[in-house]
Amino acid sequence: MTILLFFLFPPSITAAQPLAEKGRYIAAAADCVACHTAENGRPFTGGRPFPTPFGTLYSTNITPDGETGIGDYSLEQFRATMRHGKGPHGNLYPAMPYTSYYLVRDDDIEALYRYFMQLPPVENRPPKNRLIFPANLRFGLSFWNWLYFDPEKTLAEPAGKSAEWQRGSYLVNALGHCGECHTPRNFAQAMRFDKRFAGNVLEGWDAVDIRPQSLRRQGWNRAQLRQLLTTGSSERGTLFGEMYRVMQHSLRHLSDDDINAMITFLLDDSEALPERPGNSESAAQNYPGGRGDFIAYCAGCHGRAGSGITQAFAPGMDNNAAIRAARPHNAIAVILRGLPAQRLDRERARAGMPSFHRQLDDARIAELVNFMRAAWSSGGAEVTAEEVARIRHSLEEEGYFSPAH
Ligand code: HEC
Ligand code: HEC
Ligand code: HEC
Incomplete structure (x- = not known):
């Protein structure tokens, strides 16, 4: 029916349309969809949970539905949510990133507004927030804003930058x-x-x-x-x-x-620092257990020399940013948690990685990471079993080893 109406009464080209088109791009650059969409939900209809130390907060429906969305918002009210974290029903929690969006320019805010207002309205009421006292009181957020948010502070525009x-x-x-x-x-x-x-x-x-x-x-x-x-x-x-x-x-x-x-x-307009190659021979001597585990558990996917199989299958470890990082957190967390398979489109899919939480204890993971860091980069500090234990413990507490993750 809508399609038929569309052909009978094609929408006239008005000045608002290019603005809405620009708004679609700004919305992508600002990634509104990521937070305002529940898992398997319709885009922008809200309901994604945000766990906080004070309970769970849900994002709202930002389609222009009058009852459950932002259909009644004026441009001024919309601007106030982006600039000051103030909705018509009170202060917003800073899970809505107004602490960054306050820097968005007026013309971009207006384009966003036009874009959202011409989307099809969808009726959807996200679950109620489950926050503990006093975090459930929105007026308390005025105090938070007063302490931590300075909307007068503008984006630095240093002279001499292009x-x-x-x-x-x-x-x-x-x-x-x-x-x-x-x-x-x-x-x-x-x-x-x-x-x-x-x-x-x-x-x-x-x-x-x-x-x-x-x-x-x-x-x-x-x-x-x-x-x-x-x-x-x-x-x-x-x-x-x-x-x-x-x-x-x-x-x-x-x-x-x-x-x-x-x-x-x-x-910042600068060149990369010189390569910091590691030394795989001395690494194998210093961490024989780490090398053994790498060959036994990892080389099948990441290659014996750590150079990956193909980019689509498994990435190389020899130039890997996670291995070189000053803080080894992600290298350790990936080994413990594994990674899910991802499929962006037909050409760009990649296999996942299994979790080694049950196979490898803290000392072996520490030695494995030390082997990789020494073999394929240099300058990183030694990883200890205590550090692995600490990361494993916090992941366990947050539930990342449960089947859902
Ligand atoms: C990092 C997550 C995140 C992103 C990104 C985000 N939002 Fe939000 N937004 C939220 C949450 C959470 C709330 C609910 C806050 C509350 O209830 O206090 C919210 C609330 C809102 C509200 C108030 C709705 C109401 O019912 O009063 C509007 C309007 C809004 N967001 C628009 C946007 C737009 C437009 C974008 C992109 C420019 C965006 N949001 C990006 C998390 C996000
Ligand atoms: C079944 C194949 C497979 C095995 C076995 C495997 N990995 Fe992976 N690994 C992958 C894939 C695929 C990715 C990238 C996944 C992604 O990003 O979605 C990855 C990512 C990583 C990363 C994160 C760096 C990056 O750029 O993504 C590290 C670190 C890593 N693997 C280390 C290891 C170690 C150490 C072992 C052995 C204990 C191991 N892997 C075993 C397939 C595997
Ligand atoms: C919702 C949280 C989130 C937001 C928003 C986010 N990042 Fe990230 N970013 C991460 C996490 C977590 C990692 C580590 C995992 C990885 O390397 O993929 C990461 C990794 C990266 C890396 C890889 C660096 C390295 O050496 O491995 C780059 C570059 C990066 N982010 C840039 C950006 C830029 C630019 C933006 C803004 C457009 C951005 N990020 C916004 C969470 C975020």
């Missing part, structure tokens, strides 16, 4: 809200701006340090970063956990110019 760098900074800081995951938080869950992008563990993964100096230390160059951010795999390893979804829902839909701008900002 227009491309400035665009990248806007995409990373404001729309992409990359800092929300990659910045450490204080006890009240507020981002620590003195450590912007310095890395933070969430959902059991280390959202690694992505400051220029750290990315260069990992050996990333422009071409590899472009491949990683737009396809999820590269010569230096793959994206996994929430970062895979950022690529899937957001980054791969961005224009080449915008991806290039982000990379210019991320690498």
Whole structure:
């Protein structure tokens, strides 16, 4: 029926349409869909759970349904949610990343508004929040905002940086809200701006340090970063956990110019540091047990020399950013948890990796990681069995070894 009506009364081309079209792009760059969609739910209809130390919060329906969505929002009200975290029914919890979106420009906010308002309205009421007192009181958030949120603070635009760098900074800081995951938080869950992008563990993964100096230390160059951010795999390893979804829902839909701008900002216009090759012979001598376990459990997929099989199958370990990272968290967590198979499209699918939680104890995993780090990179600190035990324990507490994960 709708299709028939469409042919009888084709929508007239109005000035609002290009704006809505632009809004669709801004919504992709800002990844609204990731949070406002429940697992297997319809896009933007809300209901994704956000576990917090104070209970569980659910995202809302942002389709223009009058009853259950944002159909009654004026542009001013919409702007207030993005800028000040204020909804018509009170303050929003900072799980809605207004602490980054407040930097989004007015014209982009208006485009977003036009885009959401012309979507088909869908009636859907997400579950009620289950938060403990006093976190369940929205007015308490005014105090949080007063302490930790300064909407007057603008995006730094240092003189001497290119227009491309400035665009990248806007995409990373404001729309992409990359800092929300990659910045450490204080006890009240507020981002620590003195450590912007310095890395933070969430959902059991280390959202690694992505400051220029750290990315260069990992050996990333422009071409590899472009491949990683737009396809999820590269010569230096793959994206996994929430970062895979950022690529899937957001980054791969961005224009080449915008991806290039982000990379210019991320690498700060600088070249990678010199390679830091390891030494596989001395590594085998120093960590014979680690080498033995690598051959027995890992080489079938990652290759005896650690150079991977094919990119589609299993990534190389010899240039791998997770192996080179200053903090070994992800290398250890991947071995413990394994990774699910991923399928982006017909050409880009990859097999998963099994969990070794039951096969390998803490001391053996420590030696395995030490072997890999010594064989294929250098300069990383020695991993101890205590460190592996600590990570295993926290993953266990958070339920990542249950069958659902
Ligand atoms: C990191 C997760 C996340 C992202 C990304 C996100 N949101 Fe939200 N948003 C939430 C959560 C959670 C809430 C509910 C907060 C609350 O109840 O206090 C929310 C609330 C809202 C509300 C208030 C709705 C209401 O019923 O009052 C609007 C409007 C909104 N988001 C729009 C957007 C738009 C537009 C984008 C993209 C530009 C976006 N959100 C991206 C998590 C997110
Ligand atoms: C059945 C094949 C398979 C086996 C066996 C396997 N892996 Fe993997 N591994 C993979 C795949 C596939 C990925 C990438 C998955 C993804 O990102 O979705 C991966 C990812 C990783 C990563 C994360 C780095 C990155 O770039 O993704 C590390 C570290 C790793 N493997 C180490 C090991 C170690 C150590 C062992 C042995 C204890 C091992 N793997 C055994 C297939 C395997
Ligand atoms: C929802 C949380 C989340 C958001 C938002 C997010 N990241 Fe990530 N990111 C992660 C996690 C977790 C990892 C570690 C897993 C991996 O390497 O794939 C990661 C890894 C990365 C890596 C790999 C670095 C390395 O050396 O291995 C890069 C680069 C990166 N993120 C850039 C970005 C950029 C740019 C943005 C904003 C557009 C962004 N991230 C937004 C969670 C996030």
